[in-house]
Amino acid sequence: MKCLNCGNDIANNLQVKEIFLFNEIPENYICNLCRSQLAPLANRNNCPRCFKPEINGICDDCKMWEQKYQIINCHQALFEYNQFIHNYFKLYKRYGDVLLAKLFYQDIKNWSLKNHFDVVTYIPASQSHLQIRGFDPVYELYADIFDLQPLLTKVDSDKPQAQKNRLERLRTPQTFSPLPAMAQIQKNQSILILDDIYTTGRTLMHAHDIFFKANFKKITTFSLSR
Template structure:
């Protein structure tokens, strides 16, 4: 097998445990050279609410969500946003290389096996982005791992989040609305909302607010990168 990112061979040697105990073999689509470019967040001094690296306690973003909106953030992420992640999303989202959706399959799958939720949904692409790309990047990133339910609709914004500075991101108005199927879900269910990148948290907090307003109390969020 070759790395989906760089094309180098991937060494998938099976362990004795995997061979003789019939342990599920989770495919790997990333070579060791590419993996060395990642900065995992686990085990670091992250914000306990959103995993922002080197935060020395609860970060200013999470304090803002609590003070201004009454939201106690409950977010997890796998990797710090760095040059490698930036290049990955540039190829995946901007240039539409949909095959790269599986690059982090092993990492996300391993996380999913350790964390369980009643309902898993995601941040959908707006109609404009969906038409321009031809696919929904967040959906494709997670669809082979989670049983996804589309519960949100996103309206086209004035300009993409990637083109906004921090203040513009924080002041982005609500762009989500709920689909009628959200009313069919019992309010005691644990909801997980998936996104690709967490920057200020504004997008996920808007999505969080839709579920909060609908009567849900147990809401968590997850992103590949923070």
């Protein structure tokens, strides 16, 4: 198999216990060279609420969200945002290489096998972005792993989040509304909201707030990168 990012051969060196224990072994679409350029967040000194790396205790962003929404942020992520992740999303989102949606399949799948939720939804693309790209990048990133339920709709903001500085991101007004399907979900069910990148948390906090105001209490968010 070839790496979806660079085209190099992928060496799947399985351990003996993986072969004989008959555990599910997720497909790998990224080579060792590309993987070596990633910065995993597991087992590091991260903010316990949002996984912001190299933070001693709760970060200022999470303290701000708690003060603003009276909620405790509960977010997990796999990789620190670095140059490799930046280049990946540039190819995947800006240039529309939808095949790259599977690059991190193994990593996300392994996380999903260890973390279980009653309902899994995602941050949807606005209609204009959907028309420009021809696909929803967050949906495609997770669709082969989770049973995704569309529960939110998004209107266009003044400009894309990627083009905003930190202050502009934080000042972005609410852009989400609940879809009718949300009313069919029991309030005691656990909810997972998926996104691709967590920067300031503004987008996911807006989504979180929609569920919180609808009286859901068990809300977790997740992103590929933080």
